Amino acid sequence: MKKVYLDNGSTSFPKAPGVGEAMCDFITNVGCNVSRGGYETAYNLEETIFETRTLLCEMFNFFSEKYVVFTPTITYSLNFVIKGLLKEGDHVIISSMEHNAVARPAISLAQKGVEVTVVPCNEDGTLDMEAFNMAFQDNTKLVAMTHASNVSGTVLDAESVGKICKEKGVFFALDAAQSAGVIDIDFEKLNLSALCITGHKGLLGPQGIGAILMTKEFADSLEPVISGGTGSASHLLTMPDFMPDKFEAGTLNLPGIIGLNTALKYVKSKGKMIFETEKALAQKFIDGIDEIEGVKIVGTRDWSKRVGTVSLDFANVDNAQVAFRLDSEYGIMTRCGLHCAPLAHKTLNTYPQGTVRFAFGHKNTEEEVFYAINAIKEILATE
Numbered sequence: 001m002k003k004v005y006l007d008n009g010s011t012s013f014p015k016a017p018g019v020g021e022a023m024c025d026f027i028t029n030v031g032c033n034v035s036r037g038g039y040e041t042a043y044n045l046e047e048t049i050f051e052t053r054t055l056l057c058e059m060f061n062f063f064s065e066k067y068v069v070f071t072p073t074i075t076y077s078l079n080f081v082i083k084g085l086l087k088e089g090d091h092v093i094i095s096s097m098e099h100n101a102v103a104r105p106a107i108s109l110a111q112k113g114v115e116v117t118v119v120p121c122n123e124d125g126t127l128d129m130e131a132f133n134m135a136f137q138d139n140t141k142l143v144a145m146t147h148a149s150n151v152s153g154t155v156l157d158a159e160s161v162g163k164i165c166k167e168k169g170v171f172f173a174l175d176a177a178q179s180a181g182v183i184d185i186d187f188e189k190l191n192l193s194a195l196c197i198t199g200h201k202g203l204l205g206p207q208g209i210g211a212i213l214m215t216k217e218f219a220d221s222l223e224p225v226i227s228g229g230t231g232s233a234s235h236l237l238t239m240p241d242f243m244p245d246k247f248e249a250g251t252l253n254l255p256g257i258i259g260l261n262t263a264l265k266y267v268k269s270k271g272k273m274i275f276e277t278e279k280a281l282a283q284k285f286i287d288g289i290d291e292i293e294g295v296k297i298v299g300t301r302d303w304s305k306r307v308g309t310v311s312l313d314f315a316n317v318d319n320a321q322v323a324f325r326l327d328s329e330y331g332i333m334t335r336c337g338l339h340c341a342p343l344a345h346k347t348l349n350t351y352p353q354g355t356v357r358f359a360f361g362h363k364n365t366e367e368e369v370f371y372a373i374n375a376i377k378e379i380l381a382t383e
């Protein structure tokens with residue numbers, strides 16, 4: 001059976017050209033560690049790791065490679081940021097569109113005396129700015145917020161949030177899992193304190209590699225959540241206080257960084273084409289779905305406030321049944337349910353049933369979009 005991959009919100013596929021080959025070459029022909037071996041191959045590898053930090057700096061208009069910290073993925077990035085910063089008596093603001101990668105670490109701190117406010121969003125997933133403004137308290141230390149929703153694709157207004165955080169002297173951490181590589185993210189313009197990313201979604205790299213880009217002030221305020229060997233200052237029994245070693249304990253995912261390096265060069269070379277392609281495909285899909293009765297498209301239609309992820313809620317058929325038949329009868333891979341984002345589904349009025357998510361990538365084709373629309377029509381006709 002034909003296979004159509006429409007689950008790019010979960011992880012992108014295919015990856016950027018050359019990612020697998022670069023990783024395989026590293027494992028097969030290089031293989032050594034960094035910061036630990038005093039020989040040429042290790043020094044060369046060090047340069048590639050540094051180049052990857054530079055590529056991230058260039059992509060996100062960030063000031064210094066030293067303040068780029070590699071992590072095993074954005075879930076770790078967000079845990080490092082939220083749990084490393086907040087102490088008893090602090091207050092954190094999150095939105096009601098968060099993935100559990102933000103919501104769970106924040107809520108887990110509530111048991112340790114951290115106050116958590118979940119700011120409501122509108123039914124299309126956009127931020128309620130009035131409610132957001134009112135959420136600040138004297139002890140507010142951090143706003144941690146998703147940039148683009150993994151459920152509806154809605155983009156939250158990070159620029160306005162960044163301005164307010166700057167005025168109020170509050171740190172601002174952005175979860176860019178669904179936006180990095182797809183829409184422009186300018187660290188300076190958004191007034192970010194920390195940008196959290198993952199390599200395996202819009203950046204088209206491998207799984208298991210993420211990063212945090214953080215300001216000096218933020219790094220100075222952050223405790224390392226993980227301690228261990230760094231290959232530096234080995235005489236100390238505490239973590240080094242210099243960057244990025246302060247937050248990079250343990251051997252880094254070197255094949256992951258090599259793969260990400262290749263992916264970043266590809267994404268950079270494609271520029272806005274990636275978003276424009278995904279937008280065109282998603283819009284064709286939305287147009288086709290609009291003609292079908294009994295299907296709700298959740299989120300906003302405004303392309304200045306969304307990315308190419310489209311979630312559908314079927315009125316008269318179980319969403320899980322639609323997803324199951326799409327896969328088993330048409331080979332169309334989607335993701336159904338709550339997408340690790342129960343808060344977002346409550347906001348979008350799709351809780352507890354969830355939605356069927358169609359997340360387009362720039363390698364999908366118009367033909368695949370029409371195939372998916374027809375498959376949905378046929379499934380609904382036979383339920």
Ligand SMILES: Cc1ncc(COP(=O)(O)O)c(C=O)c1O
Nearest residue numbers: 073074075099101150175177198
């Ligand atoms: C908005 C958002 N944040 C965080 C994550 C977690 O990403 P990872 O599983 O790579 O840590 C996801 C994954 O779907 C996401 O969509």
